[in-house]
Amino acid sequence: MGSGLMGSGIAEVCARAGLDVLVAEVSPDATEAARGRIASSLGRGVRSGKLSTEDRDAALERLRFTTDLADFADRNLVVEAVAENEQVKTEVFAAVDQVVTDRDAIFASNTSSIPIMKLGMATSRPEQVIGVHFFNPVPVLKLVELVPSLLTGEQTKARAEAFVTDVLHKEVIRSQDRAGFVVNALLIPYLLSSIRMLESGFASAEDIDNGMVLGCAHPMGPLRLTDLIGLDTTKAIAESMYEEFKEPLYSPPPLLLRMVDAGLLGKKSGRGFHNYAS
Ligand SMILES: CC(=O)CC(=O)SCCNC(=O)CCNC(=O)[C@H](O)C(C)(C)COP(=O)(O)OP(=O)(O)OC[C@H]1O[C@@H](n2cnc3c(N)ncnc32)[C@H](O)[C@@H]1OP(=O)(O)O
Ligand SMILES: NC(=O)C1=CN([C@@H]2O[C@H](COP(=O)(O)OP(=O)(O)OC[C@H]3O[C@@H](n4cnc5c(N)ncnc54)[C@H](OP(=O)(O)O)[C@@H]3O)[C@@H](O)[C@H]2O)C=CC1
Helix, strand or coil: CCCCHHHHHHHHHHHHCCCCEEEECCCHHHHHHHHHHHHHHHHHHHHCCCCCHHHHHHHHHCEEEECCHHHHHHCCEEEECCCCCHHHHHHHHHHHHHHCCCCCCEEEECCCCCCHHHHHCCCCCHHHEEEEEECCCCCCCCEEEEEECCCCCHHHHHHHHHHHHHHCCCEEEECCCCCCCCHHHHHHHHHHHHHHHHHCCCCCHHHHHHHHHHHHCCCCCHHHHHHHHCHHHHHHHHHHHHHHHCCHHHCCCHHHHHHHHCCCCEHHHCECCCECCC
């Protein structure tokens, strides 16, 4: 459900793993954009020699797209990756609950920060609901955080873990159901600190990023990473973490808020802390 940046990557790795994948989007235009993103990422795999053209074609054949939620009736695993917005997500979980007929089906959320219990309680089967949090870019990064809520069943935990490790061949870490889980609890204050550093005139965006790439061997600096994640998504994650803990380090700085107001969302919009216009 939802095939933006993350949903497209999740659909791609599932199709490459041999699964029959149905991708839901809100409109035909969004569907076309998702199809294009997945095809281009598979093309990249072929160019780098990691994927044969036969495997690429087979993966594309396993992917179907729909804008009609009723098509989800026969699914036994639903992965939600719609925007980081509690209201939108709870509506999606409530709707999926009405449609999916298999009472053993697992409902997973790729949320970065919204407590899983809130999503579980939107359904009639919270024991089937679990956080399965992938990392961006999904075809490249090996980690998945597994986040059961207080009501998630033991079988759901075991089946979700087997899906991640045995089917997708990714690595899991486990987290309690706290906004931000393990990785974002550490990463988001770092990204927000880099924005505050830029905002205060302490250093330029280039120097902040080069500092962490050349001085700490990070693959990309914090401002470029925020551009990759999306400034809107970073703001939404910070807000839900701040709502949970009231910790000032999680509070989104004004520069981030203004850039989101201005539509400067990072790589996906062509401009964020850096420019991506070709
Ligand atoms: C917000 C949340 O809730 C959680 C999160 O996800 S936080 C974000 C976590 N992500 C990160 O921290 C990303 C950090 N950055 C990186 O890992 C790397 O910079 C990067 C993988 C994005 C790009 O790596 P790079 O070395 O600069 O670029 P590049 O050489 O183009 O790519 C390296 C490899 O990854 C592949 N790749 C890069 N981006 C890709 C994509 N979007 N899809 C598929 N493959 C991709 C490339 O094909 C390349 O593969 P080969 O070596 O086989 O050719
Ligand atoms: N960006 C990142 O680096 C990471 C993000 N995440 C999490 O993944 C989730 C998705 O993030 P991301 O992919 O970046 O966001 P995007 O904005 O790229 O994608 C969200 C997608 O969901 C679609 N959508 C919205 N409402 C619905 C709906 N009711 N039914 C179906 N589709 C819907 C949107 O369509 P439209 O645009 O047309 O509204 C959009 O295509 C969030 O929870 C985020 O926190 C997790 C790890 C990393």
